[in-house]
Amino acid sequence: MNTFLVFLEQREGVVKKSSIDTWNRAQELAALHPGAAVSALLVGPASTRQLDGCPGGNGVIYHANEEAFRLYNPEHYTRLVVETMKRVAATTLFFADTALSRDLAPRLSVRLKASLLTGCAVDDAWGENGGGCCQRPVYSGAAIASFAPCRPLKIYTCTPRASRISSPITSGARASVVVLEPSSSTSEELFPLVRRMAMHEGVRDVAEARIIVAGGRGMGRAGFGLLEALARLLGGAVGASRPVVDEGWRPHAEQIGQTGKTVAPALYLACAISGAPQHLAAIGSAGIVVAINCDPHAPIFDVADYALVGDVHLLLPKLIEEFREFLKKR
Ligand SMILES: Cc1cc2nc3c(=O)[nH]c(=O)nc-3n(C[C@H](O)[C@H](O)[C@H](O)COP(=O)(O)OP(=O)(O)OC[C@H]3O[C@@H](n4cnc5c(N)ncnc54)[C@H](O)[C@@H]3O)c2cc1C
Structure with a gap:
């Protein structure tokens, strides 16, 4: 029997959208595999209200809401996940593919x-051919490869699926929450937190955004002011291509x-981005792609x-004005 455990990641008390998507995905897979059970582990103080009404949200959420879990501590988190895997006899562990999971999952x-x-x-074919494929x-998105796990225990970090512009459909079902007993020991002595550096505080995370306004080299450094204005107007995040980050115009967090x-936004607006394979590899799950480019043969148009x-410098101010007028009337 399959028993799934989904790791729910929080940041500053808010469960990540990508984790909720993974939780929904696991519920959908469980529905396809009779007898499969789904539990989740939420690590750190956070509200579980966001999880109310997730499709089939009938599983159990184990919540380690101690203050000690607020920030990521590899040793501490590893121990907690191992204990919870044993507790629920999990055969499969799902993570959203994030910076944290890329560190924790290999451990x-x-x-x-x-x-x-x-x-x-992780799609509907997951359970076929012996399970877990x-x-x-x-090759930068040039090919799709299938992988099969070779051990009974399986761990996946799952890429996001496109979000919807409208609010997600909810079932009204509630997962039950079990608050875990505080652990008697922490690994703080082993791995003390020396300093926490908050990079780009208040900046929206592109990996979580439903609307992304991204700019490439053709924007020029000053052109990003237009993208910031548009992102503010639409409630989205600013993204960037690699040369923009290499030039130091934008932080790497936005690359x-x-x-x-x-990324997997509902709307991806690519401004003066050529559409190189290394860029396109990361936007395959975007919902609607809108591209602005002065070159009619730019590869980005193949996926738009x-x-x-x-010219972005002429079109973007007009677009911003149009959006402003449109939103005023709503
Ligand atoms: C190993 C490896 C990893 C890489 N990883 C990444 C990655 O993570 N992300 C990434 O983005 N790239 C990555 N790259 C780089 C990638 O190959 C491309 O070089 C890069 O994506 C190009 O960025 P760009 O589209 O902003 O710039 P360019 O390729 O220089 O394109 C600029 C575009 O802007 C248009 N333009 C110029 N002026 C205007 C204007 N005024 N109005 C409208 N359009 C205009 C041009 O027509 C052109 O299409 C990687 C490369 C390698 C080898």
Whole structure:
């Protein structure tokens, strides 16, 4: 029997959207595999209200809400996940593919002697052919490879799926929450937190955003002011291509692509981005792609749902004005 455990990641008391998506995905998989059970582990003080009404939200959420879990501590988190895996007799552990899971999942795979499959699109074919197969893009998205786990215990870090512009459909079901007993020991002596550096406080995380306004080299440094204005107006996040980050115009946290973040917004607006394979590899799950480029043959147009051919510096101010008028009337 399959028993799934989903790791729910919080940041500053808010469960990450990508984790909720993974939880929903696990519930959907469980519905396809009779007898499968789903539990979740929420680590750190956070509200579980966001999880109310997730489709099929009938599982158990184990909540380690001690203050000591607020910030990521590898040793401390590893111990907690191992204990919870044993407690629920989990055969499969799902993470959202995030910076934290890329650190924690390999540790767990060694500790639990489990197969680890990272950056996977876990789809409906998951249980076929002996179970646990999943797909991931390789060679900068030029090919899709299928991987099969070879150990009984399996760990996946799952790439996001496109979010919806409208509010997600909720079932009204509630998962039950079990608050875990405080642990008697922490690993603070072993791994004391020396200093916490908050990078780009208040900046929206592109990996979590439902609307992304991304800019490439053609924007120029000053052009990002326009993208910030548009992102503010739409309640979205600013993203960037690699040359923009290499130039130091934007922080690496905003980089989208093979060596940046994988994103799955409902709307992706690509401004003066050529559409290199290393960039496109990370936006495959975006809902609607709108591209603005002065080169009508730019590869970004091959993946765009809407194409605007022209100079961003002329088109963006007009677009911002149009959006402003439109939103005023709503
Ligand atoms: C191992 C490896 C990893 C990589 N990882 C990443 C990654 O994570 N993310 C990433 O983005 N790239 C990555 N790259 C780089 C990638 O190959 C491309 O070089 C990069 O994506 C190009 O960025 P760009 O589109 O901003 O710039 P360019 O390729 O220079 O394109 C600029 C575009 O802007 C258009 N333009 C210029 N001026 C205007 C204007 N005024 N109005 C409208 N359009 C205009 C041009 O027509 C052009 O299409 C990686 C490369 C390698 C080798």
